[in-house]
Amino acid sequence: MSINVLNSNKNEVTDAESLKQLEFIEQAKEKVSALEKELGRKPTACVVTFGCQMNARDSEKLLATLKLAGYEEVETEDADFVIYNTCTVRDNADQRVFGRLGQCSNHKKNNPHMKIAICGCMMQEQGAVEKIQKSYRFVDLIFGTHNIYKFAELLNTCLDSDRMIIDIWKETDKIVEDLPVFRKYPFKSGVNIMFGCNNFCTYCIVPYVRGRERSRAPKDIIRECEKLAADGVKEVMLLGQNVNSYGLDFKDDDPNKISFAKLLEMVCEVEGIERVRFMTPHPKDFSDELLEVIGKNEKIARHIHLPLQSGNTEILRRMNRKYTKDDYLALVDKIRRDLPDVAITTDIIVGFPGETSEAVDDTIDVVKKAHFNNAFTFIYSKRTGTPAASFEDQVPEELVKENFDRLLKVVQDEAKEQTLKYAGQTQRALVESVNDHDESLLTGRLSNNTLVHFPGSKELIGDFVDVKLLECHGFYYVGELVK
Numbered sequence: 001m002s003i004n005v006l007n008s009n010k011n012e013v014t015d016a017e018s019l020k021q022l023e024f025i026e027q028a029k030e031k032v033s034a035l036e037k038e039l040g041r042k043p044t045a046c047v048v049t050f051g052c053q054m055n056a057r058d059s060e061k062l063l064a065t066l067k068l069a070g071y072e073e074v075e076t077e078d079a080d081f082v083i084y085n086t087c088t089v090r091d092n093a094d095q096r097v098f099g100r101l102g103q104c105s106n107h108k109k110n111n112p113h114m115k116i117a118i119c120g121c122m123m124q125e126q127g128a129v130e131k132i133q134k135s136y137r138f139v140d141l142i143f144g145t146h147n148i149y150k151f152a153e154l155l156n157t158c159l160d161s162d163r164m165i166i167d168i169w170k171e172t173d174k175i176v177e178d179l180p181v182f183r184k185y186p187f188k189s190g191v192n193i194m195f196g197c198n199n200f201c202t203y204c205i206v207p208y209v210r211g212r213e214r215s216r217a218p219k220d221i222i223r224e225c226e227k228l229a230a231d232g233v234k235e236v237m238l239l240g241q242n243v244n245s246y247g248l249d250f251k252d253d254d255p256n257k258i259s260f261a262k263l264l265e266m267v268c269e270v271e272g273i274e275r276v277r278f279m280t281p282h283p284k285d286f287s288d289e290l291l292e293v294i295g296k297n298e299k300i301a302r303h304i305h306l307p308l309q310s311g312n313t314e315i316l317r318r319m320n321r322k323y324t325k326d327d328y329l330a331l332v333d334k335i336r337r338d339l340p341d342v343a344i345t346t347d348i349i350v351g352f353p354g355e356t357s358e359a360v361d362d363t364i365d366v367v368k369k370a371h372f373n374n375a376f377t378f379i380y381s382k383r384t385g386t387p388a389a390s391f392e393d394q395v396p397e398e399l400v401k402e403n404f405d406r407l408l409k410v411v412q413d414e415a416k417e418q419t420l421k422y423a424g425q426t427q428r429a430l431v432e433s434v435n436d437h438d439e440s441l442l443t444g445r446l447s448n449n450t451l452v453h454f455p456g457s458k459e460l461i462g463d464f465v466d467v468k469l470l471e472c473h474g475f476y477y478v479g480e481l482v483k
């Protein structure tokens with residue numbers, strides 16, 4: 001299956017910065033071609049992604065630049081160009097990056113042409129960059145989140161130089177449209193609608209490393225969706241740290257200032273786009289208008305991911321989440337009443353400073369009352385630079401573990417019970433891949449985000465099909481195609 005690199009044709013690109021980057025890709029091409037002659041084979045590149053959907057989308061842009069420059073994509077880190085797109089939301093993600101970098105240095109010893117680059121959220125933290133400068137001298141290129149659009153330019157400099165290149169910006173107000181992008185899937189794609197976050201939850205590093213909220217103009221988002229649809233994409237996921245804040249950064253008299261609900265409606269009108277998802281809404285400003293738009297539009301997936309983080313009002317206050325336990329439950333009730341077929345999933349943190357076992361009981365109470373279809377549970381990770389890192393009442397590890405296990409049990413029981421409710425139904429699934437463990441099966445995703453595995457031919461990948469849900473295996477189904 002071949003996927004086009006979107007926006008690689010200069011005639012279709014309108015953004016001046018993007019055109020400039022395409023010029024740099026042309027220059028990089030000559031260097032990669034010279035390397036190909038020297039090596040007697042096509043140079044290879046590997047993009048390693050950590051973290052969220054936003055990073056996955058950024059990596060598709062990095063990969064497009066590398067492919068257009070002449071590199072062949074490989075999955076292994078013994079490539080001629082390896083780039084790590086990092087995450088810093090949790091400490092273990094940082095540790096994993098350093099571990100992988102260490103292994104990569106061995107490859108570099110055997111391949112003098114190899115270049116190693118590192119970018120993304122972790123590089124916006126001074127301490128991480130200093131550590132690389134001191135202990136990982138073999139890294140060739142370091143850049144952050146704000147200048148990722150300049151990757152083609154940085155790649156050129158890097159290919160010309162034997163020194164470590166570091167280019168980190170503190171902030172940006174710029175959004176560069178039309179950068180080339182190579183999609184992982186031909187039939188579905190993420191679409192950034194905004195960048196950054198203004199919420200400053202006290203545990204979260206994102207506002208510090210991704211900057212303030214910047215929304216893309218609606219016309220640019222719609223144009224991207226139209227291009228994607230023309231290129232065979234059927235499902236889009238609108239991405240932002242807090243999609244409900246979409247457009248709030250535009251001035252009141254700016255015609256671009258529309259609500260997220262309105263934008264969602266406009267995306268649904270794009271011909272060829274058959275399913276629309278979004279990630280992530282913040283419970284504090286989930287509007288009635290949004291509920292109404294979801295209710296009216298069958299194209300919008302029957303799935304809302306609504307991060308809870310804690311079910312205890314005092315912990316929520318200390319987290320700066322700006323809602324209470326009761327507010328959250330009232331919102332869930334409203335969603336269940338207005339949109340009974342919608343699956344609700346959530347994120348929960350255990351072990352936030354000051355969290356007692358009684359506070360976790362409140363969270364468990366919310367899990368039971370909200371009937372989440374799934375919940376991603378995380379142990380609190382202290383991030384230097386965030387307010388919560390200096391809170392004095394950090395919770396002992398043992399207590400965190402005990403509370404985490406208690407919560408996980410309830411989460412899993414609820415999720416199973418909710419998933420079981422679909423047994424026997426026939427639902428539309430977008431066929432995404434051949435099953436990882438059994439080649440005779442395909443894997444499809446239902447509108448409510450549940451996975452279903454069923455016998456079928458791989459020609460169906462990328463199509464919407466009707467599947468009868470036969471056996472529930474906890475979080476997923478085994479089913480059969482309905483002809």
Ligand code: SF4
Nearest residue numbers: 197199200201204206
């Ligand atoms: S809403 Fe809160 S948790 Fe989400 S990115 Fe913004 S600060 Fe972080």
